[in-house]
Amino acid sequence: MPTFPFEIPDLSVFSSAGGAEEGVAFADAMFSLFILFLAAKIGEEVFRRINQPGVIGELLGGFIVGPFALGLADVNVTAEVFAELGVVILLFTVGLEVRLDDLLKVGPMAIAVGTIGFILPIIAGLGIGLAIGEDVLPAALIGLALAATSIGITSRVLAEMGVLDRAFSRVILGAAIVDDILALLAIGILSGLAEGDLGPETLVTLVAGVAFVGIGLALAPLGRRLPRKLFVWPKFADTPVVPVFILMFAGALLAQFVGLAAIIGSFVVGLFVAETPVREEVEHGFRSLLGIFAPFFFAVTGANIDMSALLQPNLLVIVLVLAVMGVVTKLVGGIVGSWRLGKWNSIVVGLGMSPRGEVGIVVSALGLSLGLIGQDIYAVLLAAVILTTLVAPFTLQWGIPKAPRGERHGGEEAGAAV
Amino acid sequence: MPTFPFEIPDLSVFSSAGGAEEGVAFADAMFSLFILFLAAKIGEEVFRRINQPGVIGELLGGFIVGPFALGLADVNVTAEVFAELGVVILLFTVGLEVRLDDLLKVGPMAIAVGTIGFILPIIAGLGIGLAIGEDVLPAALIGLALAATSIGITSRVLAEMGVLDRAFSRVILGAAIVDDILALLAIGILSGLAEGDLGPETLVTLVAGVAFVGIGLALAPLGRRLPRKLFVWPKFADTPVVPVFILMFAGALLAQFVGLAAIIGSFVVGLFVAETPVREEVEHGFRSLLGIFAPFFFAVTGANIDMSALLQPNLLVIVLVLAVMGVVTKLVGGIVGSWRLGKWNSIVVGLGMSPRGEVGIVVSALGLSLGLIGQDIYAVLLAAVILTTLVAPFTLQWGIPKAPRGERHGGEEAGAAV
Numbered sequence: 001m002p003t004f005p006f007e008i009p010d011l012s013v014f015s016s017a018g019g020a021e022e023g024v025a026f027a028d029a030m031f032s033l034f035i036l037f038l039a040a041k042i043g044e045e046v047f048r049r050i051n052q053p054g055v056i057g058e059l060l061g062g063f064i065v066g067p068f069a070l071g072l073a074d075v076n077v078t079a080e081v082f083a084e085l086g087v088v089i090l091l092f093t094v095g096l097e098v099r100l101d102d103l104l105k106v107g108p109m110a111i112a113v114g115t116i117g118f119i120l121p122i123i124a125g126l127g128i129g130l131a132i133g134e135d136v137l138p139a140a141l142i143g144l145a146l147a148a149t150s151i152g153i154t155s156r157v158l159a160e161m162g163v164l165d166r167a168f169s170r171v172i173l174g175a176a177i178v179d180d181i182l183a184l185l186a187i188g189i190l191s192g193l194a195e196g197d198l199g200p201e202t203l204v205t206l207v208a209g210v211a212f213v214g215i216g217l218a219l220a221p222l223g224r225r226l227p228r229k230l231f232v233w234p235k236f237a238d239t240p241v242v243p244v245f246i247l248m249f250a251g252a253l254l255a256q257f258v259g260l261a262a263i264i265g266s267f268v269v270g271l272f273v274a275e276t277p278v279r280e281e282v283e284h285g286f287r288s289l290l291g292i293f294a295p296f297f298f299a300v301t302g303a304n305i306d307m308s309a310l311l312q313p314n315l316l317v318i319v320l321v322l323a324v325m326g327v328v329t330k331l332v333g334g335i336v337g338s339w340r341l342g343k344w345n346s347i348v349v350g351l352g353m354s355p356r357g358e359v360g361i362v363v364s365a366l367g368l369s370l371g372l373i374g375q376d377i378y379a380v381l382l383a384a385v386i387l388t389t390l391v392a393p394f395t396l397q398w399g400i401p402k403a404p405r406g407e408r409h410g411g412e413e414a415g416a417a418v
Numbered sequence: 419m420p421t422f423p424f425e426i427p428d429l430s431v432f433s434s435a436g437g438a439e440e441g442v443a444f445a446d447a448m449f450s451l452f453i454l455f456l457a458a459k460i461g462e463e464v465f466r467r468i469n470q471p472g473v474i475g476e477l478l479g480g481f482i483v484g485p486f487a488l489g490l491a492d493v494n495v496t497a498e499v500f501a502e503l504g505v506v507i508l509l510f511t512v513g514l515e516v517r518l519d520d521l522l523k524v525g526p527m528a529i530a531v532g533t534i535g536f537i538l539p540i541i542a543g544l545g546i547g548l549a550i551g552e553d554v555l556p557a558a559l560i561g562l563a564l565a566a567t568s569i570g571i572t573s574r575v576l577a578e579m580g581v582l583d584r585a586f587s588r589v590i591l592g593a594a595i596v597d598d599i600l601a602l603l604a605i606g607i608l609s610g611l612a613e614g615d616l617g618p619e620t621l622v623t624l625v626a627g628v629a630f631v632g633i634g635l636a637l638a639p640l641g642r643r644l645p646r647k648l649f650v651w652p653k654f655a656d657t658p659v660v661p662v663f664i665l666m667f668a669g670a671l672l673a674q675f676v677g678l679a680a681i682i683g684s685f686v687v688g689l690f691v692a693e694t695p696v697r698e699e700v701e702h703g704f705r706s707l708l709g710i711f712a713p714f715f716f717a718v719t720g721a722n723i724d725m726s727a728l729l730q731p732n733l734l735v736i737v738l739v740l741a742v743m744g745v746v747t748k749l750v751g752g753i754v755g756s757w758r759l760g761k762w763n764s765i766v767v768g769l770g771m772s773p774r775g776e777v778g779i780v781v782s783a784l785g786l787s788l789g790l791i792g793q794d795i796y797a798v799l800l801a802a803v804i805l806t807t808l809v810a811p812f813t814l815q816w817g818i819p820k821a822p823r824g825e826r827h828g829g830e831e832a833g834a835a836v
Contacts, residue, residue, distance in 0.1 A: 023783075025495045027674075030502065034667050041654050041664065048653040077443045078496040084448065235466040236459050241706045246459065249452050256445075288659045288703040289710060365441075 029078040033296070036073045036303065039065040040295035043302075053393035055156050058295055059302035066303025075303045079296065084262065086297035087152045088252045089290050091263040094155045094173065095270020096283050097164045100220045103174055103271065106167060109338050110174025117175065117333025117353050118182045121146040124325040132318065137194060138377070141367040144190060145381045146326045146388075148183035150357025151176040152263065152297060153389055157396045158352070168345045168403060171338050172352040177213060177264060183359045184209040184259050187366065194370045208258040216251075216268035223275030231278045240278040241285035247273070261358055301357075305386050306379070315380055322384035327391065330354040344403040351399050355392040360385040447496040451714070454491045454721065457483040458713035461720075471811035473574050476713055477720035484721025493721045497714065502680065504715035505570045506670045507708050509681040512573045512591065513688020514701050515582045518638045521592055521689065524585060527756050528592025535593065535751025535771050536600045539564040542743040550736065555612060556795070559785040562608060563799045564744045564806075566601035568775025569594040570681065570715060571807055575814045576770070586763045586821060589756050590770040595631060595682060601777045602627040602677050605784065612788045626676040634669075634686035641693030649696045658696040659703035665691070679776055719775075723804050724797070733798055740802035745809065748772040762821040769817050773810040778803040 043061025044054040065072040073079070103110075122143035129139025151172065158169050188202035231240035248269045255265025273282055334350020341349065364381040367373040373381075461479025462472040483490040491497070521528075540561035547557025569590065576587050606620035649658035666687045673683025691700055752768020759767065782799040785791040791799075 026498050026502075029495050029499045030674075031671065033499065034671055037667070038664060041652070041660065044654045045652050054654065077447050077494070078499050080444050081447045081451065081496050084444075234459070234463050236462045236472065239705075239709075242459065242709050245710055246456060249455070253449065253452055256448075285706040287657075288706055291657075291660050292663055292707060 025076070028074055029076055032073040032076060032079055033082060035065050036062055036079060036299040037292075037295055039073070040299035040302075044295075053157060053397055054160060055153060055298055056390070056393050058298035059305075059390065062299030062302025063305050064302075065299075066305075068303070068306050068308070073299075073303060075300055079300050079303075082293060082296035083300035084297070086293035086295065088248065088262050088266040089286065090152060090155055090294050090297065092248045092266040092270040092273075093283070093286055093290050094151075094159065094164065095267040095272075096274045096279060096286075097159070098170060098173060098271060098274060100217070100271050100275055102170050104217070106170045106174050109171050109340065111178050113171055113333055113337030113349055113353065114175035114178025114182065115333075116337050117149070117330045117350070118147045118179055118186075120329035120333055121326055122186075124329050125322070128318075128321060128325065134373075134377075137190075138367065138372045141190060141363065141372050142322070142377065142381065144183070144186050145360045145363040145367070145385065146322060146329075146356060147179075147186065148356065148359035148363075149176050149179050149330070149353045150261075150355055150359065150389070151352075152357060153355045153392050154352045154396065156294070156298075157393050161397070161400055163400060166345075166403075166405065167341055168338070168348045168352065171341070171349050173267070175337070175349070175353060177267075179353075180261055180264050180359065181206075181209050181213065183363075187363060188259075190363075191366060191370060194372055205259045209260050212255060212258050212260060213264065213268060216265075216272065220268075220272045220275050223272050226276050228277045231276070239285055240282055244273055244278070244282050244286075245289075263358075301386075301389070306383070315376075315383075318380050319383045319387065322380065323387035323391075326356065326384060326388045327351075327354045327395075330388075342404065344399065348396065348399045348403045351392065351395045354395070355389040356385040357389060443494070446492055447494055450491040450494060450497055451500060453483050454480055454497060454717040455710075455713055457491070458717035458720075462713075471575060471815055472578060473571060473716055474808070474811050476716035477723075477808070480717030480720030481723050482720075483717075484723075486721070486724050486726070491717075491721060493718055497718050497721075500711060500714035501718035502715070504711035504713065506666065506680050506684040507704065508570060508573055508712050508715065510666045510684040510688040510691075511701070511704055511708050512569075512577065512582065513685040513690075514692045514697060514704075515577070516588060516591060516689060516692060518635070518689050518693055520588050522635070524588045524592050527758065528589050529596050531589055531751055531755030531767055531771065532593035532596025532600065533751075534755050535567070535748045535768070536565045536597055536604075538747035538751055539744055540604075542747050543740070546736075546739060546743065552791075552795075555608070556785065556790045559608060559781065559790050560740070560795065560799065562601070562604050563778045563781040563785070563803065564740060564747075564774060565597075565604065566774065566777035566781075567594050567597050567748065567771045568679075568773050568777065568807070569770075570775060571773045571810050572770045572814065574712070574716075575811050579815070579818055581818060584763075584821075584823065585759055586756070586766045586770065589759070589767050591685070593751075593755070593767070593771060595685070597771075598679055598682050598777065599624075599627050599631065601781075605781060606677075608781075609784060609788060612790055623677045627678050630673060630676050630678060631682065631686060634690065638686075638690045638693050641690050644694050646695045649694070657703055658700055662691055662696070662700050662704075663707075681776075719804075719807070724801070733794075733801075736798050737801045737805065740798065741805035741809075744774065744802060744806045745769075745772045745813075748806075760822065762817065766814065766817045766821045769810065769813045772813070773807040774803040775807060 039061035040058040041061070043057035045057070047057030048054045063069055067075060122140065125143025125146045126139045129142040130136070134142070154172060158164050163169055185206045188205050192202050228240070231243050232238070234243060237243050248266050251265035251269035252262035253265070256262045273279060330353040331347065331350035334353055335346045338346040338349045361382060364373070364378050364385070368375070368378045457479035458476040461475035463475070465475030466472045481487055485493060540558065543561025543564045544557045547560040548554070552560070572590060576582050581587055603624045606623050610620050646658070649661050650656070652661060655661050666684050669683035669687035670680035671683070674680045691697060748771040749765065749768035752771055753764045756764040756767045779800060782791070782796050782803070786793070786796045
């Protein structure tokens with residue numbers, strides 16, 4: 001029998017009984033996915049039965065089975081990928097629901113909300129940072145971590161309440177784009193300052209980010225002229241779902257590549273597809289994808305919450321101050337930036353902008369890796385970021401019913417008049 | 419500023435820019451998934467345009483971007499999980515297409531095909547093993563690795579050709595269940611023999627496996643009495659898709675837990691759901707899930723092919739002999755076991771049974787870990803297993819058009835007469 005040296009293919013995909021390390025990792029990953037999904041759905045069920053936001057139930061379900069509580073589910077790379085695809089698909093479907101023209105009409109308002117709501121948290125964070133004895137750069141980083149909105153949770157609540165067509169929803173979505181571009185710039189400047197070289201790459205990154213969103217928005221109207229045939233020309237495509245899935249995935253990766261959040265990419269692709277004749281087919285086909293993937297985002301977010309930060313009194317104070325400042329500054333940004341929508345509509349905009357997420361966590365991780373902050377501030381920032389996220393479904397559910405539809409003098413239709 | 423020791427939550431799900439190790443693994447996993455999916459679809463497109471089976475294009479696409487060729491995509495645990503969910507969903511949807519009564523009607527025939535087609539490869543493998551100088555136990559293991567059919571590829575080809583309703587398809591599906599139960603028993607006996615203790619666990623495992631399939635089949639008719647309401651009672655469920663997804667996932671994990679292939683579990687759940695009033699809704703809702711997940715199974719299978727085994731003349735001979743014996747023995751099993759279907763219909767059954775997959779690879783890995791075989795035989799077995807899989811789409815596409823529909827004396831309807 002000859003012996004030979006060639007590599008043994010890694011076939012652990014099949015290792016239902018294989019005892020190899022990869023086989024175990026695989027079985028763990030499958031089991032964790034199942035547990036996270038089940039916990040999210042049970043959590044949602046319980047919360048909806050007591051008339052609370054389903055998304056909080058999903059977060060809590062994830063937390064309960066996650067590593068910081070029962071430890072039944074492991075948040076491994078696979079769970080993270082499902083979570084990311086979940087929020088990417090969520091923002092894509094939100095993009096599908098938005099008419100581009102409507103979004104552009106609220107453009108100036110979105111820029112105002114996004115910019116004010118970005119600068120105020122930085123000032124507040126800088127102040128708090130200096131007050132607890134940090135240097136200017138670390139203090140600025142604390143502010144930056146609280147500056148950028150994550151619209152995953154807000155989108156879900158808006159969709160659940162059936163208000164994606166309202167002006168405040170469009171302002172929130174537009175402002176989140178503005179916000180993400182500003183964060184891209186700010187992260188570039190801050191890491192340049194921290195490393196002592198504010199090179200031309202910062203500018204290149206910013207230009208790439210703006211160009212990505214700009215080209216996406218500019219291309220979207222072209223979608224109107226595309227025939228359905230274009231989406232189903234491949235023989236593998238009976239429906240446009242698979243080609244559009246590829247497009248969405250590519251958009252998300254491309255956004256990430258230029259330094260933006262992946263969800264901005266899928267949102268822009270969603271805006272584009274919304275203008276094409278296949279919108280309804282895609283909306284329909286993506287319903288089950290959304291139903292299967294999105295719960296992973298909320299369950300994993302919940303599973304990552306380390307509540308122990310909230311159990312230590314001295315830290316809890318800092319966390320609470322940061323979280324409250326985070327909510328208040330966004331609220332001011334919303335009210336000032338979109339006052340023309342009327343009092344309650346602009347309050348809803350502010351509430352919708354308050355959840356922080358990926359960018360805040362990325363900034364915190366960056367600060368840690370640059371040595372600007374220590375493990376303590378890192379954990380405090382994460383807890384504050386998560387807190388701003390947890391309160392949003394409740395505040396939105398409280399605020400939205402108060403916001404009048406189509407109110408005269410700064411009502412719903414004001415967006416069109418801006 | 420207080421310092422504190424609590425654990426930093428693993429939030430790398432958000433690390434679009436995070437430089438941590440997990441962040442890299444995450445970005446790699448996302449990128450690999452995209453590349454595998456894209457390659458599968460391009461491969462399918464090319465093959466369908468030249469009138470060849472699309473599934474071979476998907477396999478080849480995966481191979482080309484995989485670690486044994488261009489190396490663009492990494493077959494990590496995440497890709498494996500997507501692949502497994504892909505084949506689990508595939509067999510679930512196949513189960514949805516099958517009427518339980520039709521399956522039970524071909525029961526005796528399926529048992530004959532499954533049993534003959536299981537015993538013959540073991541005898542052949544044993545002979546070849548002894549001929550190349552192995553001991554009895556390793557030689558038996560070689561046979562066992564070639565004994566169990568994997569119907570992932572066959573199912574896809576049958577679905578693609580629109581012949582899932584024909585008698586030969588039902589015989590293949592039934593025989594694959596029989597086959598998998600026999601493999602469960604044989605693996606238990608063989609590892610007992612190799613470890614010198616053939617304990618009662620072997621029996622327990624077998625009973626659990628038979629009980630799982632038996633209870634599943636027995637429960638299926640009850641599905642007819644279930645109201646649709648039962649599937650949409652949760653508030654989170656507008657459609658039955660999410661509850662049924664949970665059921666399917668649970669079935670797959672349960673099957674794996676009792677020692678069967680996960681796909682047997684999802685197939686049985688599919689049979690059950692097929693009997694309920696929600697069948698069409700579920701079929702419809704699962705279409706996009708199938709479209710997104712299934713390509714990963716074929717791309718990952720392709721990416722795992724180490725063609726170098728086929729480049730070494732002396733090994734190639736053994737690989738080819740094993741593969742040819744593998745195909746021939748299943749063909750004999752099909753013809754003898756289902757001769758009543760008529761010549762070509764029974765040939766199609768044999769051809770459909772020829773692809774080996776997960777079980778063959780699990781048996782090989784088991785042999786390696788028990789020290790029964792070395793790395794060389796392990797690689798040869800994997801190559802032979804993969805070869806039996808690669809030829810099936812071609813032979814099926816060649817054989818199926820020749821098989822008469824509803825032929826007198828042993829034609830299509832013979833299944834009902836058995």
